[in-house]
Amino acid sequence: MSVQSTNLALPFLAAGQAQKHITVNETLLRLDALVQLAAVSATVTAQPSSPSDGQVYILPAGKTGAAWGAMSNGVLAYYRDGAWEQITPREGFRAWVNDVDRVMVYTGAAWVVRGGGPQVTVYTSGAGTYTTPVSATWIDVELVGGGGGSGGSGTSPGAGAAGASSTFGSLTANGGAVGNSSGAAAAGGTASGGDTNISGGKGGQANGAGGAGQPGGCTAFGGNGQGSGAGAPATAGTANTGGGASGAGTGTGVVTSGGGGAGGYCRKAFTSPSATYAYSVGAGGAGGTAGTSGQAGAAGGSGIIVVKAHFT
Numbered sequence: 001m002s003v004q005s006t007n008l009a010l011p012f013l014a015a016g017q018a019q020k021h022i023t024v025n026e027t028l029l030r031l032d033a034l035v036q037l038a039a040v041s042a043t044v045t046a047q048p049s050s051p052s053d054g055q056v057y058i059l060p061a062g063k064t065g066a067a068w069g070a071m072s073n074g075v076l077a078y079y080r081d082g083a084w085e086q087i088t089p090r091e092g093f094r095a096w097v098n099d100v101d102r103v104m105v106y107t108g109a110a111w112v113v114r115g116g117g118p119q120v121t122v123y124t125s126g127a128g129t130y131t132t133p134v135s136a137t138w139i140d141v142e143l144v145g146g147g148g149g150s151g152g153s154g155t156s157p158g159a160g161a162a163g164a165s166s167t168f169g170s171l172t173a174n175g176g177a178v179g180n181s182s183g184a185a186a187a188g189g190t191a192s193g194g195d196t197n198i199s200g201g202k203g204g205q206a207n208g209a210g211g212a213g214q215p216g217g218c219t220a221f222g223g224n225g226q227g228s229g230a231g232a233p234a235t236a237g238t239a240n241t242g243g244g245a246s247g248a249g250t251g252t253g254v255v256t257s258g259g260g261g262a263g264g265y266c267r268k269a270f271t272s273p274s275a276t277y278a279y280s281v282g283a284g285g286a287g288g289t290a291g292t293s294g295q296a297g298a299a300g301g302s303g304i305i306v307v308k309a310h311f312t
Contacts, residue, residue, distance in 0.1 A: 029080055034087070037095040039076070042104060042111055042134055051079040058095065058104070058111055060134075074111060100133060102311075111135070118308040124240050125302060127280035130168070132273045136309040141168050142267045144219050144242035145189040147300025148176035148203060148260025149285030150234045153213065153248035154294015155255075157181055163189065163242065163263050164282035166303035171268055175282050176217055176244045176261030176300060179203040181291075186244065188217045191264035200262030203244045210252045216244025216300065217262030223301045224262060237262075237284055237301030245287060248295035260285060260300045279305055 003012055011026055042058035047065020057077045059068060067084035068077055076087040076095075091108035100119065104111045113135035121130065132139060146163030163175025174189035188200025204214025204227065213228035216237055223241025228234055228249045234257065237243035242263030250256050263282060284300035 030087070037093065039095045039097050039104075041099045042097050043099070047084075053080055055079045058097070074106070104135070113311040116311070118310045121307045121309070123279060123281050123305040125281050125283070127278070130277045130279050130307060132275055132277075133309045135311055136273060137312065138269060138271045138310050139273045140267070140269050140308040140310065141171060141305070142265070143168050143171060143173045143305040144221060144265045144303045145173040145175040145191070145200070145263030146282035146284040146303045147200070147216060147219070147224070147237040147242045147244040147263050148178045148186050149287045149300045150203070150213070150216065150225070150245040150247045150260050150297035151178065151180035151257045151288035152290040152294055152297045153181060153250045153255060153257045154291030157257065157291030157294050157297070158289030160245070160257075160260065160288040160297045161285035163260070163285045163300045163303070165189070166263070166280060166282040166305055168279045168305055168307075169274070169277040171266045173242075173264040173266045173282070173303065175285065175303070176200045176203070176242070176263050178285055179206070179214070179216065179244065179247050179258035179260040179297075180288070181206045181255045181257045186217065186258055186261035188244075188261040189242075189264035191266035194266035194268040196265070196267040198265040200242060200244070200264050203259030203261045204247060206247060206258040207256045210250045210254045211256060213247035213249040213256050213295070214259040216246050216259035219243055219262040220265045221304070225259065225298055227259070228295070231295070233290075233295040234287060234298035236287070236298040239284075239302050240304040241301040242282075242303045243301040245285075245298035245300045248290070248297050250294050254293045257288070257297055263300075263303050281305055
């Protein structure tokens with residue numbers, strides 16, 4: 001007769017065994033780890049210095065640490081009574097993984113994510129590295145560049161600034177051009193690298209005869225600054241839409257400022273995603289200061305990046 005169970009390797013009591021409580025307690029501790037299995041993470045590689053009793057980790061490749069380094073990839077590292085124990089999973093084991101809120105299933109060779117909708121990551125500012133989740137089969141990425149700001153209106157106003165580009169790997173959504181008190185309407189940012197690439201809308205052109213400020217350009221996310229009234233300051237583009245700022249209004253006979261161009265829009269499905277991607281979210285362009293008898297410009301809306309990781 002075997003000394004342990006087939007599926008969970010639970011130790012059996014031997015006939016006439018002394019100190020039976022030791023074997024029973026070992027069985028209960030193993031059941032405590034495996035029944036309603038919940039792992040802290042399947043991607044943490046560094047062995048925690050101060051783990052909590054009862055914690056379980058699914059060990060990835062590249063793991064480090066005195067105990068973890070000696071264990072096999074893909075096993076369960078179970079911390080109890082001040083020590084780490086290796087538990088080898090069997091095909092069909094299921095675990096809830098806390099740091100990604102996903103169910104993972106062991107296929108006999110690897111842990112893979114099963115079920116549920118996409119895992120959505122949204123970047124609203126800054127730059128960094130996106131890490132593709134374990135078992136993601138494809139990712140859908142949308143990004144928009146920063147909207148152009150608008151210059152001030154009036155005589156000798158301060159110039160605004162163009163929006164900055166948003167990037168994700170090989171994808172680029174350029175920022176919109178600045179809307180000032182002279183020249184053509186501010187162009188929207190272009191986009192490249194995606195399955196879909198759409199230039200942002202143009203900002204409204206300045207009016208030399210005075211009056212209302214012109215609206216900013218619009219993106220697929222909306223958010224452009226609406227045209228300001230005569231003699232009114234500009235309105236900003238909405239954050240994380242890439243919308244251009246509106247121009248600033250003036251009184252009769254004093255030049256207004258044009259609206260900023262909108263950021264470009266890009267979307268792509270990565271069907272064989274890389275492990276990581278560098279990203280950067282474009283800031284909205286700044287607004288310019290008011291000139292004589294004029295009003296201040298406004299900032300364009302910042303860009304955004306939305307990543308949806310799919311597991312089927």
